[in-house]
Amino acid sequence: MTPKEMSELHSICMNGYQTWPEDYYKELLESKNTIFKILPFGFGCARLIRDEAEILMILVKPNARRKGHATLILKKLIEQLQTIGCKTIFLEVAVNNKEVIALYLKNNFHRIGQRSKYYSLKNGNKVDALVLKTSL
Numbered sequence: 001m002t003p004k005e006m007s008e009l010h011s012i013c014m015n016g017y018q019t020w021p022e023d024y025y026k027e028l029l030e031s032k033n034t035i036f037k038i039l040p041f042g043f044g045c046a047r048l049i050r051d052e053a054e055i056l057m058i059l060v061k062p063n064a065r066r067k068g069h070a071t072l073i074l075k076k077l078i079e080q081l082q083t084i085g086c087k088t089i090f091l092e093v094a095v096n097n098k099e100v101i102a103l104y105l106k107n108n109f110h111r112i113g114q115r116s117k118y119y120s121l122k123n124g125n126k127v128d129a130l131v132l133k134t135s136l
Contacts (some may be wrong), residue, residue: 001038003029006059009042013059017094017127018120028056035084037076044073046081046089053081057090058100070103070108078107082136089136092129101130109134 001009003025010019028034028045035053037044046053053106055077060069081089092115093100109132117126 001043006043009061010057012062016121016123017111018122035077037073037080039069039073039076041067041069042073044077048075048081048084048086051085051087053086053089055089061101071099071107074103074107078136087136089134091132092118093132095128095130101132104132107134 003022004061005022006025007022010025029036031047032114034048034056035048042058042060043056044055046055055074058070058073058077060073078089089109090112091104091109093103093104095114111130112133113131115129115131118129119127121127
């Protein structure tokens with residue numbers, strides 16, 4: 001999957017939100033600290049610093065949803081992070097993204113905080129984010 005395809009999928013999956021441009025995905029792919037799990041139906045990425053990681057994104061093509069693909073990407077990312085010494089994973093998720101929150105809670109993440117007005121919407125509004133964490 002190319003940076004352009006990643007950016008396009010981001011725009012499709014996060015309709016209404018400010019999304020990342022192709023150039024930003026190119027930077028992430030070139031970064032030594034960013035881990036990607038790219039599969040035919042979507043991708044996930046995380047940033048690792050020492051023994052802590054942050055999941056930046058998990059996106060699945062709309063026609064491939066509800067088939068366990070997001071769970072598979074998450075588990076593959078976690079396996080890869082464990083292999084390289086990660087002990088703790090953090091992430092943010094929009095408070096109104098109930099399906100994704102359920103995915104993370106089902107996979108041993110728990111809420112540790114909330115960030116007010118964290119995500120920017122295209123219409124200028126903001127959405128709070130939950131901060132989740134899991135220990136490996």
